[in-house]
Amino acid sequence: MESGLAILGRRGVEFITKLGGIFLLLGRFIVSLKDLFRSFRLFVNQVYLLGVQSLPVIVIIAIFVGAVAAWQAAYQFKFIGAPLRYLGQAVGKAVVIELAPVLSAIVFAGRVGAGVTAELGTMRVTEQIDALESMGINPVRYLVMPRVLACVLMVPFLVVFANFIAVIGGLIVSVIGVDVSVEMFMNGFKSSFKMGDFINGLIKAAVFGLTIGVVGCYEGFNTNGGAQGVGRATTTSVVISTVMILILNFIFAVILFRI
Amino acid sequence: MAESLIDIVGVHKSFGPQEVLRGIDLSITPGESIVIIGQSGCGKSVLLKHLIRLIEPDEGTVRFDGQDIAGFKGRELAEFRRRFGMLFQSAALFDSMTVEENVGIGLVEAHRHTHEEVAQIVEQCLEVVGLSHARQKYPSELSGGMRKRVGMARAIAGEPGVLLYDEPTTGLDPITSDMINDLIVTLNEKLHVTSVAVTHDMKSAFKIADRIVMLYQGKVQIDGSPQQIKETDDPVVRQFIAGSSVGPIQVG
Numbered sequence: 090m091e092s093g094l095a096i097l098g099r100r101g102v103e104f105i106t107k108l109g110g111i112f113l114l115l116g117r118f119i120v121s122l123k124d125l126f127r128s129f130r131l132f133v134n135q136v137y138l139l140g141v142q143s144l145p146v147i148v149i150i151a152i153f154v155g156a157v158a159a160w161q162a163a164y165q166f167k168f169i170g171a172p173l174r175y176l177g178q179a180v181g182k183a184v185v186i187e188l189a190p191v192l193s194a195i196v197f198a199g200r201v202g203a204g205v206t207a208e209l210g211t212m213r214v215t216e217q218i219d220a221l222e223s224m225g226i227n228p229v230r231y232l233v234m235p236r237v238l239a240c241v242l243m244v245p246f247l248v249v250f251a252n253f254i255a256v257i258g259g260l261i262v263s264v265i266g267v268d269v270s271v272e273m274f275m276n277g278f279k280s281s282f283k284m285g286d287f288i289n290g291l292i293k294a295a296v297f298g299l300t301i302g303v304v305g306c307y308e309g310f311n312t313n314g315g316a317q318g319v320g321r322a323t324t325t326s327v328v329i330s331t332v333m334i335l336i337l338n339f340i341f342a343v344i345l346f347r348i
Numbered sequence: 349m350a351e352s353l354i355d356i357v358g359v360h361k362s363f364g365p366q367e368v369l370r371g372i373d374l375s376i377t378p379g380e381s382i383v384i385i386g387q388s389g390c391g392k393s394v395l396l397k398h399l400i401r402l403i404e405p406d407e408g409t410v411r412f413d414g415q416d417i418a419g420f421k422g423r424e425l426a427e428f429r430r431r432f433g434m435l436f437q438s439a440a441l442f443d444s445m446t447v448e449e450n451v452g453i454g455l456v457e458a459h460r461h462t463h464e465e466v467a468q469i470v471e472q473c474l475e476v477v478g479l480s481h482a483r484q485k486y487p488s489e490l491s492g493g494m495r496k497r498v499g500m501a502r503a504i505a506g507e508p509g510v511l512l513y514d515e516p517t518t519g520l521d522p523i524t525s526d527m528i529n530d531l532i533v534t535l536n537e538k539l540h541v542t543s544v545a546v547t548h549d550m551k552s553a554f555k556i557a558d559r560i561v562m563l564y565q566g567k568v569q570i571d572g573s574p575q576q577i578k579e580t581d582d583p584v585v586r587q588f589i590a591g592s593s594v595g596p597i598q599v600g
Contacts, residue, residue: 098411115489148554154401212442213441215438216436216437216438216440217440217441217442217443219397219402219436219440220434220436220440220441220442220502221427222400223400223429223432223433223434224430224453224454224457224502224506225425225427225428225429225454225458226427226453226454226457227424227426227428231457308424
């Protein structure tokens with residue numbers, strides 16, 4: 090029977106091995122960018138599959154995120170007696186700085202991260218990745234680079250949409266449910282909008298995209314054990330990506346928004 | 349004796365606590381058709397994958413044309429691998445591609461041929477395996493035997509010098525198996541390649557081999573011509589050929 094300390098030690102070694110493997114794959118991804126031209130068609134295909142096809146779900150999420158942000162802000166305003174002309178400001182700040190980048194990234198991790206891991210994991214257990222290698226095709230260039238690069242570019246792209254749609258969602262709820270005029274909401278939003286916040290949100294989104302792509306590909310590449318292994322890798326991929334998004338988000342908050 | 353093309357020297361390989369290969373020494377000469385036999389899980393496929401460095405040994409070396417393949421990197425490794433064609437156990441066709449895209453992918457990615465040339469080579473390879481009519485189909489629309497034939501067409505598309513077959517007849521009915529065996533013999537004769545096949549199908553082994561090597565407990569148990577294998581007194585080999593559950597080989 091393994092002792093508690095031995096289990097802790099084994100898990101520690103596994104964690105460090107995994108982290109090392111993820112950074113190694115990140116390095117190989119960066120090196121493979123020199124061959125972008127050769128894999129451009131594959132990259133464009135992934136932009137469509139991972140990014141453009143994620144738009145509908147991001148739009149739905151963003152509408153309700155904006156709506157609930159407005160509703161909850163109005164509820165708090167009422168509680169502390171704050172004037173409703175600041176509602177647009179509160180919703181705008183919350184959406185642009187935090188809600189749109191973080192929630193879009195988490196939804197993306199669930200949809201795309203899981204999909205990438207399941208696809209590459211299935212390719213691994215059915216020897217398709219071995220087949221690529223046997224033909225002298227570098228699987229990092231052929232499979233990883235187009236997917237990770239698409240994630241890096243498409244999460245910010247989706248966040249731009251999510252910002253816009255979430256503010257509209259907040260506006261609709263404010264006008265219909267809270268009795269704030271369109272003009273009042275937009276004036277509040279405009280008065281607090283800073284291009285810096287918006288850019289910071291996109292930078293965060295790109296880093297989240299990189300995390301989702303690299304973790305998703307790493308877990309897929311290291312899948313073993315058939316269908317059960319693919320399921321396990323997919324779950325691990327989503328869990329790691331989500332936790333890393335939240336940890337990185339905190340680090341960004343501390344670095345970018347000094348109190 | 350002819351100079352060897354591939355030399356496997358003292359190869360050991362473990363996966364976790366399981367020691368699969370325990371010191372394999374084997375030389376393969378150009379043009380020969382060698383078949384590696386052994387029980388399921390004895391490390392045959394692992395050994396085959398060592399030949400193109402899909403798996404690296406824990407100990408020992410694999411040499412190709414006298415060069416240690418562990419030293420190949422980047423382009424050199426890709427070029428080395430293109431000298432081989434491999435048929436995988438489950439054919440390992442790319443699900444998202446049609447049959448012709450599967451066969452042509454190695455050529456397209458090698459960037460040595462025009463699109464027209466690739467199309468022509470793909471057509472010729474599919475003709476060799478008798479699947480010209482299935483060009484536009486997806487792997488999910490093919491039977492097991494057809495998938496293996498597409499895998500063979502893909503393996504020969506790059507005009508390799510060495511063909512590797514991982515369990516070419518596993519999972520196929522006897523008639524389709526025999527057809528695959530005939531195809532392997534035909535390809536070996538037509539293309540004058542060196543071939544290494546891994547199988548536990550003795551009928552297939554005797555049909556395609558110039559030389560048979562049996563792995564047992566991670567080592568080479570016997571290495572000889574099909575005739576020598578048939579006539580050996582080694583009880584391990586005899587039990588395996590007879591397919592008997594009684595004998596020194598214990599089924600775990």
